[in-house]
């Protein structure tokens with residue numbers, strides 16, 4: 203039986219990945235961890251406080267639960283990382299090194315680690331960015347993701363760890379707010395559309411970025427983790443495409459449901475980060491190797507986000 207430990211589980215991705223893993227493997231086999239205890243344990247099941255920088259705590263959890271897989275999600279995202287580069291390096295790299303070393307020492311063979319479109323930089327081809335191309339990011343986040351990909355490939359080749367990874371685009375979901383990312387606007391905009399009917403966007407109106415709806419991101423992650431290793435031709439991280447859009451296009455999509463919605467633009471440093479990232483992603487290798495296929499496009503995302511956020515608003519009013 204698998205025993206799966208998830209780090210950084212209270213973040214945007216973990217909040218949706220944990221229930222999916224609990225459903226698949228049973229809540230008693232999923233060890234949900236984060237640096238802080240949640241206010242309420244909405245996940246049910248097992249929760250442990252874990253700072254990924256504390257390798258001995260990681261080893262103690264292995265002793266306690268006999269971990270067979272780790273989903274290592276704890277990381278500092280792109281926008282926040284720019285204001286704390288040393289901390290971002292420490293958490294993103296030393297945290298990953300601790301997980302890989304613990305896995306290697308304790309015989310934990312299977313690891314999931316999220317990479318990002320942040321590995322790409324200003325000299326990368328912007329449209330249909332290929333799987334293999336220049337990876338010269340000009341953000342500290344991107345530097346940690348490129349180094350992380352190399353580190354994972356090294357542990358894979360040298361020690362036979364089965365490490366799998368996706369280069370996520372911006373992730374959009376209604377269950378948790380993202381924190382510290384460049385693509386966070388694409389979640390905030392839906393919340394503000396319902397709260398106030400208007401949004402001030404930190405990216406410029408034509409900032410085209412690759413994005414993905416959370417059900418697609420969770421499915422992509424589980425599909426990649428389930429496929430036979432022999433089918434994988436990439437031992438660093440896979441490009442996965444969802445949908446590409448600009449803030450202007452999301453605003454237009456929202457107006458199909460909330461006609462009076464308005465958007466204004468106040469681009470800041472996040473716009474510069476966005477300008478260094480791809481417009482769209484070529485994920486043909488993922489489609490070939492493990493049959494990846496996106497399900498949600500922009501209007502599907504808008505419809506689903508608004509309907510779920512409305513439900514949440516209604517429930518909050520009743521309480």
Ligand code: AKB
Nearest residue numbers: 279280318383384385
């Ligand atoms: C961010 O904006 O930092 C993340 C990412 C694309 O990796 N959402």
